[in-house]
Amino acid sequence: MLDDIPTLRRRLAGRAGAHEALIAEVLARAAAPEVAHVFTHLYREEALAAARRADALPATALAAAPLSGLPVTIKDLFDVAGETTLAGSVVLRGAAAATADAPAVQRLRAAGAAIVGKTNMTEFAFSGVGINPHYGTPVNPAARTACGDGCIPGGSSSGAAVSVALGLAVAALGSDTGGSIRIPAALCGLVGFKNTQLRTPLAGAFSLSHSLDTVCAMARTVADCLLVDGVLAGTPLAVSGRDSVRGLALAVPRTLMLDALEPPVAQAFERALSRLSAAGARVTEIALAELGEIGAINAPGGFSPVEAYATHRELFAARRADYDPRVATRIALGERVLAADYIVMQRRRADWIERVSARLAGFDALVAPTAPIVAPPIAPLAASDEAFFKVNGLLLRNTFAINFLDGCSFSLPCHEPGAMPVGLMLSAPRGHDAALTGVALAAEALLSPGLPAAPR
Numbered sequence: 232m233l234d235d236i237p238t239l240r241r242r243l244a245g246r247a248g249a250h251e252a253l254i255a256e257v258l259a260r261a262a263a264p265e266v267a268h269v270f271t272h273l274y275r276e277e278a279l280a281a282a283r284r285a286d287a288l289p290a291t292a293l294a295a296a297p298l299s300g301l302p303v304t305i306k307d308l309f310d311v312a313g314e315t316t317l318a319g320s321v322v323l324r325g326a327a328a329a330t331a332d333a334p335a336v337q338r339l340r341a342a343g344a345a346i347v348g349k350t351n352m353t354e355f356a357f358s359g360v361g362i363n364p365h366y367g368t369p370v371n372p373a374a375r376t377a378c379g380d381g382c383i384p385g386g387s388s389s390g391a392a393v394s395v396a397l398g399l400a401v402a403a404l405g406s407d408t409g410g411s412i413r414i415p416a417a418l419c420g421l422v423g424f425k426n427t428q429l430r431t432p433l434a435g436a437f438s439l440s441h442s443l444d445t446v447c448a449m450a451r452t453v454a455d456c457l458l459v460d461g462v463l464a465g466t467p468l469a470v471s472g473r474d475s476v477r478g479l480a481l482a483v484p485r486t487l488m489l490d491a492l493e494p495p496v497a498q499a500f501e502r503a504l505s506r507l508s509a510a511g512a513r514v515t516e517i518a519l520a521e522l523g524e525i526g527a528i529n530a531p532g533g534f535s536p537v538e539a540y541a542t543h544r545e546l547f548a549a550r551r552a553d554y555d556p557r558v559a560t561r562i563a564l565g566e567r568v569l570a571a572d573y574i575v576m577q578r579r580r581a582d583w584i585e586r587v588s589a590r591l592a593g594f595d596a597l598v599a600p601t602a603p604i605v606a607p608p609i610a611p612l613a614a615s616d617e618a619f620f621k622v623n624g625l626l627l628r629n630t631f632a633i634n635f636l637d638g639c640s641f642s643l644p645c646h647e648p649g650a651m652p653v654g655l656m657l658s659a660p661r662g663h664d665a666a667l668t669g670v671a672l673a674a675e676a677l678l679s680p681g682l683p684a685a686p687r
Contacts, residue, residue, distance in 0.1 A: 232398040236455045239301065239401060244290065250282040250300030254345050257302045257399050261348070265375075266397060268367030269390045271307045271317065273348040278302065281345035297458055298401075299343030304394040305404040307349045308356060309333045310435035318437040319352040319387075321365050322546055322553045333435025335404055335446050335463050342462045347400060350390030354555040356406060356439045357539065357562070359414045359626035361389030362613055364555050369393040373420040373652045374606045382606035385415030385626065388449070392419040395449060402450040402459045406436055408443045408535060410601075410630025413642035416449045417601035417654025422675070423449040423642045424456040424668075425633065427661045431463045438542055440535040442577075443634045453641065453671045460664075468665040473673040477511030479595045484519035488599035488629045495646070499653035500600045503645040503678055507598075510677055514598070521587045522632055528579045531572035532564050540565025557619060580635065587636055588660040596670045601642040601654030602626050629656060639664040641671040645678050 233239055243249040258275055260266065285293065285300025293299050305311075308318040310329035317323050332340070339346060351366050353359075361384045362368045369390050370381035384393050388405030392415030395403050405412050407425040416423030424447055431446040438444055448459040461467030473479075483489070483504065492500065508514045539562045540547070551559055591597060604625050612619045633640040638660050645655035657674060659667040 233302075233401055233451070235452045236297075236301065236401050236450070236458055243300070244293070248286055250285040250345070251279060254278050254282040254300070254302055254347070257347055260397070261399060265370065265372060266399070267369070268351055268363070269369045269393045269397070269399070270304075270348040271319075271351050271366055271390070272314075274346055278345040278347050281340075281343065285343055285345070296343035297462060298339065300345055301343070302347045302400045303339055303344040303402050303404065304347055304350045304391060304400040305336055305339070306388055306391050306406060307352050308406060308437040309336050309349075309404065311336060311349070316437055318356065319354045319363055319366065320554070322550045329435070331435070334432040335436065338462050338465060339404065347394075350388070350394050350403060352389055352391070353387035354558045355437070355539065355543075356387035356408060356411055357535070357558045358386050358623050359410050359630075360612060360619060360623050361386030361415060362609065362619070363389070368609055368613070370609070371419055371606050372396045374418070377651060378606070378608040381609050383418065383609050383612065385418035385602075385606065387411040388415050392416060392421060392449060395419075395421055395451065402448050402455055404446075404448050404463070406439075407445045407447050407630075407634065408439045409627045409634050412447050412449050413601050413630045413640060413654065413656065414626050417642045417644075417656075418606040418652055420644045420646070420652035421449050421451060422453055422456050422644070423447075424453075424460055425640045426460055426464070426664050427639045428637055430664060431460075438538070440538040442534045442538060445634070453643070453668065453675045456641070457668055468668055470665050470668045470672070473669050475510055476507055476670075476673045476677055479507075479512040479670060479673070480593060481507060481512050481514045481596055481598045482519070482591060482594040483514060483516045483598050484522055485516055486519050487522040487632070491603055491625070492600060493604045495605050495651055496600050496603055496653050499646045499650070500655065502647075503655050504598070506677055507674065515594075517590070519587070519590060519597075521583060521590065524583060525632060525635055528576060528583060531576055532568035534576065536561050536563075536565035537568045537573055538565070557616065584636055584661075591660055596657040596659055596667060599629050599656050599658075601630060601656040603628065605651040605653060633658045637661045639667050641667065643671060643675050643678060
């Protein structure tokens with residue numbers, strides 16, 4: 232396990248060859264059995280070269296590059312110049328190579344990051360489970376003893392989460408269309424930050440749904456996510472620090488988000504609310520009945536299937552048999568949606584966003600479990616479509632509502648040490664990223680008072 236970014240930077244500062252030694256160790260560990268299926272490509276020489284550049288920098292220059300020589304991973308749907316972007320699929324093999332890095336990748340490089348590799352993912356980012364029949368499924372390291380042959384990591388940014396959880400990266404670049412950063416962060420015991428969509432550039436990221444896609448990252452702490460977000464956005468958030476959660480107004484929705492919670496999730500969530508309340512936060516249950524409208528607004532087919540079908544139409548017609556059948560089933564739903572229905576969906580969503588944002592205007596954050604279940608075993612979901620789609624729906628239920636809102640959202644670990652990971656989701660309407668980050672920092676300090684020391 233790696234330290235958080237500030238601690239790691241202090242530990243490496245002034246030590247000759249320290250960054251190169253760190254990256255060499257990470258690359259050696261990437262060959263271990265527990266890392267199977269995490270990476271689709273490793274950038275050995277490039278990562279070592281970035282580490283050597285960091286080792287050669289004077290202290291002043293090193294301080295100006297916030298990720299200098301530190302290991303970072305990027306999800307397989309981001310363009311890297313000279314490579315074909317596969318997005319977790321086999322149908323794009325042989326397609327034209329990218330002519331330039333995605334802006335998010337460019338900005339990571341400019342911040343000095345040693346990009347260790349591309350990480351595995353759900354095919355075309357179309358699931359919250361993380362299973363990939365083409366490249367295998369990374370095993371959730373935070374739940375390794377609970378599931379025999381392994382628990383799911385969550386998706387679609389599956390390899391991204393596992394790379395951070397195993398200490399192979401300080402942060403992982405991913406995407407979040409319906410929860411693809413926050414779900415794996417929650418199931419693997421990490422922090423995930425889904426920013427407001429327009430804050431970070433979508434260019435060079437293979438799109439699932441252009442209405443909902445967000446480019447964002449996960450890491451070990453809120454502060455690390457904040458740092459990486461500033462790199463990806465090109466402008467750091469102006470976050471006002473808080474001494475505590477005292478005085479925060481937190482809303483807990485009774486509609487949808489608290490339904491069918493597994494006992495470990497319900498217990499961890501109630502314990503988190505009790506701690507927040509005892510520390511002076513005002514925790515208020517609200518109906519937020521608008522959450523119950525999402526299904527009806529999406530009834531014609533949903534944004535992701537419609538927009539994914541528009542992206543895949545020609546390739547899908549020629550090579551549908553080569554897609555993950557579960558992904559193909561959902562893409563095919565977009566074929567039957569009329570243009571008029573799609574336009575009505577857009578209008579109804581815009582009205583819904585305005586109404587929900589108004590409901591939340593008096594609160595600092597909406598609080599709910601990130602996912603209503605803990606990570607289940609991989610094998611039953613790989614074997615059964617019925618089990619897979621049931622779990623997929625549960626995992627996406629709470630997080631998707633915030634993408635539908637175009638809001639910003641954190642998932643923070645809120646489980647007890649040694650327990651199965653559970654995420655606490657803090658969310659706010661679009662554009663409230665800085666204020667929400669202040670809330671997340673204060674909540675994290677209360678719920679996660681310390682981090683384990685990194686092994687030497």
